[in-house]
Amino acid sequence: VLVRQADTSPPSLGRTIAASLGSITLQKVTEVGFANARANAERIASGQSIAALRDTPLADGGDALVVAAGPSLHRIDTARVIRESGFRGTIIATDSSMSWCLRNGITPDLVVTLDPHPTRIVRWFGDPGLDEAALREDDPFARLDDAYYARQDMDPGFRDEQLAKNAELVQLIDENGSRMRIAISSSAAPAVAERVAASGMEAFWWNPMYDDYDAPNSLTHRIRDMNGLPCVNAGGNVGSACWVFAHAVLGKSRVGLVGVDFGYYSDTPYERTQYFDEIVSLVGSHRLDDVFVRVHNPHVGKEFYTDPAYLWFRDSFLEMVETAECETYNCTGGGILFGPGIHWSGLAEFLSGSPAS
Amino acid sequence: MAQILRGNFEPRKRPNVELPSTDDLTSRFEAEALRRLGGSIAFVSKKKFTLGLEAHRPDSEAPKASNGAKRAGSPS
Numbered sequence: 051v052l053v054r055q056a057d058t059s060p061p062s063l064g065r066t067i068a069a070s071l072g073s074i075t076l077q078k079v080t081e082v083g084f085a086n087a088r089a090n091a092e093r094i095a096s097g098q099s100i101a102a103l104r105d106t107p108l109a110d111g112g113d114a115l116v117v118a119a120g121p122s123l124h125r126i127d128t129a130r131v132i133r134e135s136g137f138r139g140t141i142i143a144t145d146s147s148m149s150w151c152l153r154n155g156i157t158p159d160l161v162v163t164l165d166p167h168p169t170r171i172v173r174w175f176g177d178p179g180l181d182e183a184a185l186r187e188d189d190p191f192a193r194l195d196d197a198y199y200a201r202q203d204m205d206p207g208f209r210d211e212q213l214a215k216n217a218e219l220v221q222l223i224d225e226n227g228s229r230m231r232i233a234i235s236s237s238a239a240p241a242v243a244e245r246v247a248a249s250g251m252e253a254f255w256w257n258p259m260y261d262d263y264d265a266p267n268s269l270t271h272r273i274r275d276m277n278g279l280p281c282v283n284a285g286g287n288v289g290s291a292c293w294v295f296a297h298a299v300l301g302k303s304r305v306g307l308v309g310v311d312f313g314y315y316s317d318t319p320y321e322r323t324q325y326f327d328e329i330v331s332l333v334g335s336h337r338l339d340d341v342f343v344r345v346h347n348p349h350v351g352k353e354f355y356t357d358p359a360y361l362w363f364r365d366s367f368l369e370m371v372e373t374a375e376c377e378t379y380n381c382t383g384g385g386i387l388f389g390p391g392i393h394w395s396g397l398a399e400f401l402s403g404s405p406a407s
Numbered sequence: 408m409a410q411i412l413r414g415n416f417e418p419r420k421r422p423n424v425e426l427p428s429t430d431d432l433t434s435r436f437e438a439e440a441l442r443r444l445g446g447s448i449a450f451v452s453k454k455k456f457t458l459g460l461e462a463h464r465p466d467s468e469a470p471k472a473s474n475g476a477k478r479a480g481s482p483s
Binding site: 100259264283285370 | 450451452453454455456457458459460
């Protein structure tokens with residue numbers, strides 16, 4: 051079903067904030083992105099660019115499935131459907147969903163990572179240096195069971211017993227690293243680059259676009275001049291970046307999405323959401339309903355809600371899908387990503403090659 | 408009715424209430440959110456998804472990054 055009109059709440063404070071996010075994000079991410087690119091220069095210079103991905107079997111065939119780490123992944127029997135489908139297309143996973151894939155017997159063909167955070171992203175790969183002190187440093191005001199990963203609704207596996215889970219993850223990634231390729235952004239933290247190399251993953255480097263590449267003195271051109279890597283419009287987040295890789299780098303003509311919610315189920319407490327503390331400090335606990343935006347998803351007949359950051363990601367995705375040379379099938383089964391250019395499909399139907407259209 | 412809504416007394420001291428503008432809220436939200444996540448990378452509102460990949464072939468690769476040196480299945 052191709053939905054022509056997105057069904058969202060009327061403008062609210064949350065939507066107003068979301069609409070403004072894009073214009074000011076650039077300056078905040080540039081500094082750390084460039085610093086990480088300089089720190090990764092040696093690995094980049096001796097590594098491969100993503101152009102080489104086109105010479106691998108990943109570019110064969112027309113279908114790809116993007117696996118992101120949204121809450122639907124854990125509410126629907128996604129893993130079984132993928133395993134039993136015999137899907138022969140390319141499976142592209144976000145860094146945050148990689149461990150879920152492996153734990154469920156699914157080996158991603160390609161993992162994508164781009165967020166430059168110095169310590170948090172490496173946790174998705176298993177951080178050999180993680181200890182109790184590092185957990186407290188990560189979030190000094192939080193209890194150990196309530197820190198960043200403990201709060202994730204995305205993967206309940208990360209919520210509890212963080213040190214024990216981390217140790218298991220180090221082993222899991224070490225055992226499977228050599229079977230996976232990763233598209234690693236020059237903006238990734240050096241700790242991530244080091245972990246990728248140590249685990250034996252085959253790395254393919256790229257630059258994120260930072261700004262309008264047609265503008266004079268564009269930062270995008272500057273970083274390309276710096277390391278020679280191709281630049282990719284990452285769409286603001288790693289899930290969107292996976293989709294861009296599927297069609298714009300690997301040339302896939304049909305791309306399915308799972309775990310791309312960009313929102314929360316209505317029974318998720320606000321305090322379990324990604325930006326809860328920031329929103330409370332911004333507007334106070336009495337105005338949360340002004341910032342969280344409610345969205346009715348007509349395909350599943352349920353209401354979801356989202357925050358300004360995820361709403362911005364969703365709006366950016368809808369803008370990108372207009373010019374993409376692929377058919378996009380959202381098989382997430384929930385969330386707020388629907389609208390012009392997005393086909394809503396069952397996962398099994400997509401994987402079997404007969405999605406709704 | 409308007410008079411009732413306005414209140415029926417004059418406060419001794421005029422309260423000094425200043426609501427932040429939406430721009431302020433947006434900047435603060437973004438700054439706080441980026442501190443937590445490290446900041447995802449910008450979305451660029453342009454039609455091209457890639458730059459430098461179209462003509463990216465082994466003989467046109469910039470000198471600092473190798474391209475296509477390894478084939479699929481190669482150990483890293």
